[in-house]
Amino acid sequence: NAGVMQNPRHLVRRRGQEARLRCSPMKGHSHVYWYRQLPEEGLKFMVYLQKENIIDESGMPKERFSAEFPKEGPSILRIQQVVRGDSAAYFCASSPITGGGGNQPQHFGDGTRLSIL
Amino acid sequence: AQTVTQSQPEMSVQEAETVTLSCTYDTSENNYYLFWYKQPPSRQMILVIRQEAYKQQNATENRFSVNFQKAAKSFSLKISDSQLGDTAMYFCAFTNFGNEKLTFGTGTRLTIIP
Numbered sequence: 001n002a003g004v005m006q007n008p009r010h011l012v013r014r015r016g017q018e019a020r021l022r023c024s025p026m027k028g029h030s031h032v033y034w035y036r037q038l039p040e041e042g043l044k045f046m047v048y049l050q051k052e053n054i055i056d057e058s059g060m061p062k063e064r065f066s067a068e069f070p071k072e073g074p075s076i077l078r079i080q081q082v083v084r085g086d087s088a089a090y091f092c093a094s095s096p097i098t099g100g101g102g103n104q105p106q107h108f109g110d111g112t113r114l115s116i117l
Numbered sequence: 118a119q120t121v122t123q124s125q126p127e128m129s130v131q132e133a134e135t136v137t138l139s140c141t142y143d144t145s146e147n148n149y150y151l152f153w154y155k156q157p158p159s160r161q162m163i164l165v166i167r168q169e170a171y172k173q174q175n176a177t178e179n180r181f182s183v184n185f186q187k188a189a190k191s192f193s194l195k196i197s198d199s200q201l202g203d204t205a206m207y208f209c210a211f212t213n214f215g216n217e218k219l220t221f222g223t224g225t226r227l228t229i230i231p
Contacts, residue, residue, distance in 0.1 A: 010137060031217070033169060033217070033218065033219075035219070035221075041223060041224075042208055042221035042222055042223045042224050043162070043208070043219070043221045044221070045218040045220065048218055055217070061216070067120050072168060074157055084223075089160065091162060093162075093219075105150075105152065105164055105167055106160035106219060107164070108154075108163075110159075110160070110161050110163070111161075111162075113160075
């Protein structure tokens with residue numbers, strides 16, 4: 001069974017460009033979560049999505065960041081006009097049903113390392 | 118807001134020894150879940166163990182076990198017979214029942230010395 005797939009693994013952008021990060025959840029999972037990990041820090045929640053719906057975006061910066069999880073295809077985290085401070089590892093996780101804990105914990109992808117020149 | 122605190126930025130132990138990593142958390146909720154995740158140098162996030170707050174029995178997974186003290190809001194991880202492959206960052210995490218998002222601590226970097 002394929003796990004959570006994130007691509008690209010590494011992404012380099014220049015300041016002002018756009019970054020698109022993709023996440024395909026595990027088969028049968030309909031809930032997707034995005035987290036950001038700055039160097040030498042823990043993961044910080046950004047957004048929680050179900051198919052075609054944003055459920056919780058309390059961790060998303062108000063500007064330049066957006067996320068979607070369309071009916072078909074992967075979830076996309078989009079960062080417009082990137083700045084140096086956006087350099088981080090971005091992790092996607094998925095779960096099959098409501099409940100980030102219990103018997104259905106979140107399964108993580110390998111992350112996308114975003115570097116801004 | 119929930120917070121998770123890991124007070125040991127770094128630890129190191131000899132191979133085959135036992136090590137305990139500390140974690141405390143703060144919440145006003147009664148139903149929640151706690152986790153330990155491992156992040157090796159490859160930077161994957163690997164679930165090590167989880168605990169339901171309503172269960173008094175401490176969770177165990179092979180060499181990994183927890184000491185869950187609900188009243189003290191403490192959730193420590195014990196690794197027995199440590200192995201070189203245990204070298205990694207270890208993150209404690211919390212989620213409210215039905216809240217979905219995970220709140221992570223800042224991590225403990227564990228090094229197993231041969």
